[in-house]
Amino acid sequence: MNSSHNSKKINFDNYANNYENEISKNLVFFENDLNYYYIKKVEILKNELRHDPKNILDFGSGIGALSRHLINKFPKSNIFAHDESKKSLDLLKKNIPKINCLYNLNINQKFDLILLSNVIHHVKSSDRNKLFKKLFSLLETDGILFIFEHNPYNPITLRIVANCEFDADAELIKKKELIKILSNNNFIKLSSGYIHFFPSNIGFMFKFEKLLKWFFLGAQYFCMFKKNQTNK
Numbered sequence: 001m002n003s004s005h006n007s008k009k010i011n012f013d014n015y016a017n018n019y020e021n022e023i024s025k026n027l028v029f030f031e032n033d034l035n036y037y038y039i040k041k042v043e044i045l046k047n048e049l050r051h052d053p054k055n056i057l058d059f060g061s062g063i064g065a066l067s068r069h070l071i072n073k074f075p076k077s078n079i080f081a082h083d084e085s086k087k088s089l090d091l092l093k094k095n096i097p098k099i100n101c102l103y104n105l106n107i108n109q110k111f112d113l114i115l116l117s118n119v120i121h122h123v124k125s126s127d128r129n130k131l132f133k134k135l136f137s138l139l140e141t142d143g144i145l146f147i148f149e150h151n152p153y154n155p156i157t158l159r160i161v162a163n164c165e166f167d168a169d170a171e172l173i174k175k176k177e178l179i180k181i182l183s184n185n186n187f188i189k190l191s192s193g194y195i196h197f198f199p200s201n202i203g204f205m206f207k208f209e210k211l212l213k214w215f216f217l218g219a220q221y222f223c224m225f226k227k228n229q230t231n232k
Contacts, residue, residue: 034065037196040206041117041148042069047210048191048224049144052076053112057102057138060084060119064092067099070115080111110140117148118220120178121161121170132185136227145187145225149173151194154219175221187225194218 052074058067061081070079082102083089093101102109114135123131135145150157152172161167173181179189193213198205212218 036199038066038069040196041066042073044195044222045115045146046073048146048222049113053144054078055109055111055140056080056113056115057082057111058099059114059116059135060122061089061092063088064096064099066115066117067092068096071096071098077113080109105134105138109138111138111143112140113144113146114139115146115148118150120147120149121167121172123171124169125171125173128181129185132182132187136186139227141227141229143227144190145182145227147178147223147225148195148220149175149178149223151175151216151218151221153216157219175223178223182223182225186228188228190224190226192221192223194221196220 055078056070056074058064058070058079058081061067061083062085064081067079067081070077078100079098080100080102081089081092082105083092086103089101089103092099116135120128139145150161150170150172152158152174158172161170161172175192175194179192182189193210194215194217195209195213196219197209197212197215197217209218
């Protein structure tokens, strides 16, 4: 079952200048180091992939909160970023010039990895099939689609989403439902798990998260997919 606020469509141009401040404001009761979660996400991505993709697309990159860590963790990869918010991409391009900003995706470029971090819940359920078909077309034959999403089973996540202005259009999706939708769009799940069990002040516990991937109360979850070429 999806969880949603309302049908309001958020314009992220309005939040580009204070995006991270807005998130931090809603996390203050639980966490004071937002950067910790970006770093850990990229570490999880690296551990699950076990290789360095040649071309990586950060889809829904925003101002580049995750992109800058992709550069550090995948120094041999070409990093691309795309977001529907032009203002966010302008800021990313200014602050992280090494990243290739794509203002539209009508391109011939194919990607070995497409990463979506907390993007799907901003896509209306009626538009998700269209999105996944587009992502399928942008991937190389052996490319990987990697998704991080909010976990609607986690009460802290629900509180944060409920109080965040730019989550007013959120339609949260459970991990099993995301896997089903991707399967219906010719993707095969390679791995998945729940993440973000520990705040940064006990960050030393992160090493145990890989043992908790099965436990449904992580603040977020990840899913990794490849293209199913037999059912195109």
